[in-house]
Amino acid sequence: MQQAACLILENGAVFEGIAFGAWKETIGEVVFTTGMTGYLETLTDPSYYGQIVVQTFPLIGNYGIIPADFESNAPRCRGYIVGEWCQAPSNFRQEGTLDTFLKGWGIPGLWGIDTRALTKMIREKGVMNGKITASAESAALHSVQAAAYRVADAVPNAGIQTVSTHKPQGEERFHVVLWDFGAKEGILRELLARGCRVTRVPWNTTAQAILELHPDGVMLSNGPGDPTDNLSVIWELAQVCKAGIPIFGICLGHQLLALAQGGKTEKLHYGHRGTNQPVKALETGRLYITSQNHGYAVVGDSLPSTARVSMINANDGSCEGIDYQDMPAFSVQFHPEGCGGPQDTRFLFDRFVENMQTLR
Numbered sequence: 001m002q003q004a005a006c007l008i009l010e011n012g013a014v015f016e017g018i019a020f021g022a023w024k025e026t027i028g029e030v031v032f033t034t035g036m037t038g039y040l041e042t043l044t045d046p047s048y049y050g051q052i053v054v055q056t057f058p059l060i061g062n063y064g065i066i067p068a069d070f071e072s073n074a075p076r077c078r079g080y081i082v083g084e085w086c087q088a089p090s091n092f093r094q095e096g097t098l099d100t101f102l103k104g105w106g107i108p109g110l111w112g113i114d115t116r117a118l119t120k121m122i123r124e125k126g127v128m129n130g131k132i133t134a135s136a137e138s139a140a141l142h143s144v145q146a147a148a149y150r151v152a153d154a155v156p157n158a159g160i161q162t163v164s165t166h167k168p169q170g171e172e173r174f175h176v177v178l179w180d181f182g183a184k185e186g187i188l189r190e191l192l193a194r195g196c197r198v199t200r201v202p203w204n205t206t207a208q209a210i211l212e213l214h215p216d217g218v219m220l221s222n223g224p225g226d227p228t229d230n231l232s233v234i235w236e237l238a239q240v241c242k243a244g245i246p247i248f249g250i251c252l253g254h255q256l257l258a259l260a261q262g263g264k265t266e267k268l269h270y271g272h273r274g275t276n277q278p279v280k281a282l283e284t285g286r287l288y289i290t291s292q293n294h295g296y297a298v299v300g301d302s303l304p305s306t307a308r309v310s311m312i313n314a315n316d317g318s319c320e321g322i323d324y325q326d327m328p329a330f331s332v333q334f335h336p337e338g339c340g341g342p343q344d345t346r347f348l349f350d351r352f353v354e355n356m357q358t359l360r
Contacts, residue, residue: 005110007052007081007118008139009130010147015118016136020085021102021109027149028052028078030130031295032119034274038291041338043077043101044070046158046182047251047293049224050151052079052130056119056274061086064094065101071184075105076158076224079132081118085111108132127270127295154225155233155252158182159203166198174216174356177201181223181233181252186337190349191219204232207239216356217246220253222335227255227265227296234259241327246355248348249331251294257331258322264302268318271295272333275340278314279321287314288345291338298322298333328355 005019009030032054033042039060042053060082080102089097102109110132122128129146159180166188173195178188181203191198199213203223210218218240227234237260241247249257255265272292279288300309300319311321311332320333330352336345 005132005134006136007110007113007130007132008136008142008146009121010128010143011125012139012143013121014136014139015113017081017110017113019108020099020111021080022106024106024108025131025133026052026078026108027129027131027146029127029149029151030054030118030122031127031271031273032056032115032122033293034276035291036275038275040066040069041071043075043080044072045184045293046072046076047222047224049076049154049158049182051077051224052081052132053077054081054115054118055083056115058083058115059086060084061098062089063091064089065096065098066091066093067095068093071186072182075107076182077107080107080109081113081115082109082111083113083115085109122270151225152229155181155203155223155230158224159221160200161202163202164200166192166200168192168195168197171195172197174353174360175199175214176217176219176356177210177213177215178219179203179205179210179221179253181221181230181256183221183223184335184337186335187219187221187250190337190346194349194353196353203230205236207236210240211243215245216360217248217352219352220247220249220257220331222251222253222293224252226267227252227259230256241329244327244359246352246359247327247329248352249329250335251333254322254331254333255296255298257329258298258303258307261307261324262302262304263307264299265296266299267296268294272313275338277334277340279311279334280314281311281321283310289340290334290336290345291340292334294333328359
């Protein structure tokens with residue numbers, strides 16, 4: 001039996017649909033992602049903590065649930081909205097359905113919503129909060145409740161809580177500390193594939209504890225939320241930078257590194273989320289198609305004279321990459337492990353390895 005439900009935005013707009021997944025009310029920041037494939041990676045990306053995710057591609061769920069493709073051990077989003085939910089998936093690797101998956105993790109879903117109109121509204125008016133509820137009655141009250149919501153404690157709730165060690169299958173060449181702010185598993189896989197033994201540490205690890213591990217390099221992971229909420233991490237990261245160890249930052253790690261060096265960040269109008277974001281390398285003029293998921297960006301003009309913007313978003317000109325000239329560090333806003341190209345930007349992991357080799 002189908003159950004009607006709706007999404008009510010903080011501006012009072014109502015989008016009616018049909019409930020699936022776990023049935024409960026939820027409030028979150030409503031964001032859209034433009035990927036035509038990869039809904040499993042989207043659902044399990046820790047960077048969606050506190051958000052209600054809208055898929056712009058119409059049909060979702062057609063290849064079921066495949067745990068081997070997950071980017072983390074659990075979804076962190078607060079709700080999931082699709083145009084059409086495929087109730088009869090077909091894939092030889094599948095181990096369940098989207099509906100069962102959402103029910104198991106207590107995540108409410110909506111389908112049958114006009115996701116095109118919803119996406120256009122977010123693009124025009126900017127990202128806003130919303131509430132998934134049973135009906136449009138008391139819509140004004142629901143919109144007020146949605147407006148009061150704020151994504152809080154994102155990094156502490158998205159990353160790991162204990163230290164873990166991961167060894168490469170082949171020869172061990174380097175030791176890397178992966179500073180986990182909500183890391184995607186793809187980052188770990190890329191490091192292991194290059195002969196790195198990886199010590200994965202939680203977000204609240206101190207600079208002293210990291211340096212006592214004597215790593216050849218430090219990997220700063222992706223993660224959710226406003227980067228300026230992480231003041232203690234920014235301070236500790238500034239101390240790690242002074243040690244002269246090779247550093248590579250991705251997404252939130254890119255933003256935190258910039259903040260640790262005196263830069264600033266800003267919230268984007270509606271963010272960059274999807275597997276088809278164009279990025280231009282300023283030195284060569286080459287364009288890369290990248291996978292991205294972020295609502296904040298580094299303000300390029302705020303960087304110190306020892307840093308330079310190396311890449312920009314070809315759509316809006318926002319900062320997508322930074323090279324630091326006074327230390328062996330660089331960072332990118334996109335996900336080079338995310339197969340956007342599909343392998344266009346994996347060379348960045350090779351660059352990180354080369355930096356470790358040079359300074360060993």
